[in-house]
Amino acid sequence: MRTLGYGFRQGIKNIGQNRLFSLAAIGTIATCLFLLGIFYALISNFQNMVYNAESNVGITVFFDEGTTQKQIDWIKEKVLACKTVEKVVYISAEEAWDAFQKEMYSKDDKIEDTFGGDNPLKDSASFEVYLSDVSNQESIIHFIKKLDGVRKVNGSNTMASSLTNFNLLITYVSVSIIVLLLMVSVFLISTAVATGIRVRKDEISIMRYIGATDLFIKIPFMVEGILIGLIGAILPLVLLWFLYGKMVEFILTHFEVLSRWLTFVNTAEEFKTLIPLSLMVGVGIGFVGSAMSVRKHLREIA
Amino acid sequence: MRQENELIRLEHVNVAYPTGTEALKDINLSVQKGEFIFVVGSSGSGKSTFIKTLLGEVQAASGKLLVAKHNLSKMRRKELPYYRRTLGVVFQEFRLLDDRNVFENVALAQRVVGVSNEKIRRNVLQMLEMVGLGDRRRAFPKELSGGEQQRVAIARAMVNRPSILLADEPTGNLDPNNSWEIMGLLEEMNQLGTTVIVVTHNNEIVDKLKKRVITLNKGEIINDEVQGGYIQ
Numbered sequence: 001m002r003t004l005g006y007g008f009r010q011g012i013k014n015i016g017q018n019r020l021f022s023l024a025a026i027g028t029i030a031t032c033l034f035l036l037g038i039f040y041a042l043i044s045n046f047q048n049m050v051y052n053a054e055s056n057v058g059i060t061v062f063f064d065e066g067t068t069q070k071q072i073d074w075i076k077e078k079v080l081a082c083k084t085v086e087k088v089v090y091i092s093a094e095e096a097w098d099a100f101q102k103e104m105y106s107k108d109d110k111i112e113d114t115f116g117g118d119n120p121l122k123d124s125a126s127f128e129v130y131l132s133d134v135s136n137q138e139s140i141i142h143f144i145k146k147l148d149g150v151r152k153v154n155g156s157n158t159m160a161s162s163l164t165n166f167n168l169l170i171t172y173v174s175v176s177i178i179v180l181l182l183m184v185s186v187f188l189i190s191t192a193v194a195t196g197i198r199v200r201k202d203e204i205s206i207m208r209y210i211g212a213t214d215l216f217i218k219i220p221f222m223v224e225g226i227l228i229g230l231i232g233a234i235l236p237l238v239l240l241w242f243l244y245g246k247m248v249e250f251i252l253t254h255f256e257v258l259s260r261w262l263t264f265v266n267t268a269e270e271f272k273t274l275i276p277l278s279l280m281v282g283v284g285i286g287f288v289g290s291a292m293s294v295r296k297h298l299r300e301i302a
Numbered sequence: 303m304r305q306e307n308e309l310i311r312l313e314h315v316n317v318a319y320p321t322g323t324e325a326l327k328d329i330n331l332s333v334q335k336g337e338f339i340f341v342v343g344s345s346g347s348g349k350s351t352f353i354k355t356l357l358g359e360v361q362a363a364s365g366k367l368l369v370a371k372h373n374l375s376k377m378r379r380k381e382l383p384y385y386r387r388t389l390g391v392v393f394q395e396f397r398l399l400d401d402r403n404v405f406e407n408v409a410l411a412q413r414v415v416g417v418s419n420e421k422i423r424r425n426v427l428q429m430l431e432m433v434g435l436g437d438r439r440r441a442f443p444k445e446l447s448g449g450e451q452q453r454v455a456i457a458r459a460m461v462n463r464p465s466i467l468l469a470d471e472p473t474g475n476l477d478p479n480n481s482w483e484i485m486g487l488l489e490e491m492n493q494l495g496t497t498v499i500v501v502t503h504n505n506e507i508v509d510k511l512k513k514r515v516i517t518l519n520k521g522e523i524i525n526d527e528v529q530g531g532y533i534q
Contacts, residue, residue: 002417002419207410207414208383210386210411211383211389
């Protein structure tokens, strides 16, 4: 405990004495974690929008002519048994005809007269099947098509795959940029600590002569790295906390037309994961950067 | 024949530089508890290598080295700090930390071994009184004279009560008055029971103090004399 306390005080002192490099390292980590925060917000919000969109992307199942209610119930049971199926909604022929009329004709059109009051879609009762994961759509369609009493199955594969692919693209790009920035951060922390070690070469040498263990010598440098990482993580979190709400507000007021699709994750929910993630990454790169440097440079000192 | 009070024993010790040049050749030596020894010799005679070998900084190529119950020939790297805690070391250039005051420079030796703050305060103040710097504990090294800096270095070396004090040219950077004061302090430490080994080329001090003198030349002990003198 005493060694830890001493190491902690010396670590803080090291940051102060090695101001320039410490600031550069803090700045890089802060930039990196700021970007991480932005990408995280982008990905999580996009996933949220995809999830909402997915809930609106359905498979339409039409039945053979003359299919009985018993058969329809049986089909529903089979479809609901599939893993990613979230819900199945029955659309009767009448509901389908009403919806079609609303979509295609104005109130003034005497459309009912044209068909003499008959329902031209009388064999168009259907199920709308909603999935929790659109990437499974194809296999579900394949399964439903094989069921007895099913005439036709319409999917929305293009939209489903575009959403999934776009989400994947954003994730890959974000992860690549973040990994690159993390590597730069580790390098900068390790350089800051290496400079600290070089500046304190005499001190380390004296400590070795008076019987300091490697751990006693290492602790202040490890504390220095971890603190740099921690400060570098806290700064962007504070900034992002204020910016996130403002950005959401700005987008919703300036792009009102898109508000149907833009469903944002709220600030508290967003930071519930982002705070521990950023802190862990900050402390992690601080630890790895200083450990690498300490391991490499301390051996050079007698 | 090994004696009961023997603190250091070197048998056929050879030390070579990485270039292959032999720095110490077939060194045989026995030092008893409480001895005061001068190690003398011209430049390149192997004096510094001798001290470095005792510090565990340089590994012997062959031979047996027993120091304060530690077998240096078989010592692993992680055991070295614990061995060094049995030694105190003083350098010609003092090697104090400029960013810490006198108290903290001496306290560092105690912090390294995990002594409590309360004990550190008591031991350091006692040690500073002993070296005559009780009233300068808040001063920084740059505010002290060379003699005072060397006193701080001696206090740092002695605060953990080591059994052996190694001093590498402790008067090399001091004027004659300060040199004599430092030698007086080292004698005091010796009288308290610490074995003191001083590497020096100050013939006046060696001749006057009449202690055991080991003379090295080209890495070999050419003379080992109780109450000896400086051989040119």
